[in-house]
Amino acid sequence: MASLEVPELAYEEYTNRQLAAVPLAILAVAVAVLGITFALTGTPLALGIEFTGGTELTIATTADQDEVAAAFEQEPTSIQPVEGQQQYIVRFAASDLEGFDEDGQAILQDLVDQADQNLEPAAGADGSSPVVGESLTSASFGQQIQFTALIGLVVAFIGMSAITFGLFRTFVPSVAVSLSAFSDLIIPLAFMSLFDIQLTLGTVAALLMLIGYSVDSDILLNNHVLRRSGSFYESVHRSMRTGITMTVTSTVAMLVMAIVAWFFGIGLLRDIGLILAVGLIADLMNTYLMNVSLLRWYKFEGVAR
Structure with a gap:
């Protein structure tokens, strides 16, 4: 796969708080959107017939x-x-x-x-x-499916966190991956709430895929920084060359799928494409701003000193 030209970002010019401020602010806005929707409607998202009956x-x-x-x-x-x-x-x-x-x-x-x-x-x-x-x-069967889907998301997230901790066996890098994955889920959920995209079995599958995408890019970054030779910033840039190429390619593919599905009136594929595109864009921000700030703190100021 051909790599994109990824410029070296001047991370040295920003503090860890400055790097983490933007993704954390967007995460806070996303949580607020879901909270307001829940207060107004009783659910944070519009539910599809599979869940309501x-x-x-x-x-x-x-x-x-x-x-x-x-x-x-x-x-x-x-x-x-x-x-x-x-x-x-x-x-x-x-x-x-x-x-x-x-x-x-x-x-x-x-x-x-x-x-x-x-x-x-x-x-x-x-x-x-x-x-x-x-x-x-039936409404009762829809509630059972809703509960099962929620359990699936929770189990997937817990499993991802456990595997990450098993790989790195250190607290801060594992928390960085989990926090990034959490934000990668919450931001698309807020997008769904704002644009009235229903939570269905199909969109739950898209959210599960986002967990996989998020873990992939975050583990790539952590592995380069913690296990490979070279300075911190060299390691970050090496991971960015691969990670940004993969994520941007996937994002473009999801947007193309959403546009084609919209043209042919395939609502589910359109929604899946949009959710994945938003989640992947959020993953770029969370991985190379928030995750980098946590790893830099861990390497230079935290327990890894």
Whole structure:
């Protein structure tokens, strides 16, 4: 892989506090965004139907989006057009459907009947019904999935921290990796909250991937500084040549994926691409500002003196 031209940063001109100030300030803003959203809505993020429960209909119709919304007595939670096709993915959250917990299947059938009565099927729809796909997730099952996803994130983070400590067997470098990974998660979560990107199984997978990306770049930096020959600043610059090349390449790839997915109306891939791109940009900042400041303190002022 060809390396990018990475200039040597004049770290000597900045104190450790100055290097860490920007990433810590952005982390504080991200935490505040999630906290305010939680105070206003009861959850830090908008949750997808997988976690809240509800129904999803795939409708093939000649009607436009406004007509699809008007076809139902209950206003849909979201309507997503499928690019290049006369299809819409219509979602109803369980919290918006009265009596859903008691008889979700009957409510789903009622929604299908309303679509049949009020919408004209598209030419490609099978039979006379515009509904070509349907699914139902109970609220209790959604809560179980939500809990499982949360446990998965926590276990992944704890496992990453344990492996990092096992590799370096020193407190400060291990904390640097864990703090950077934590910030790499919180900043994309705040981005999701601001731009109303729902937390779904797909976006949880993107967050899990971010943990892997973060650990990779941070361990690369720590390994160069703590285990290889050369001065501190030479080691940092060597790791930057590899780490920035990998991260910038991955970020561009994620942005291209998001743009292509947006063009073709693939909402999940668009969201995953955006989350990963934001997380990777945050990882560059956290790794080469906050992590470098902690490692420099450890090497020159801390217990490694």
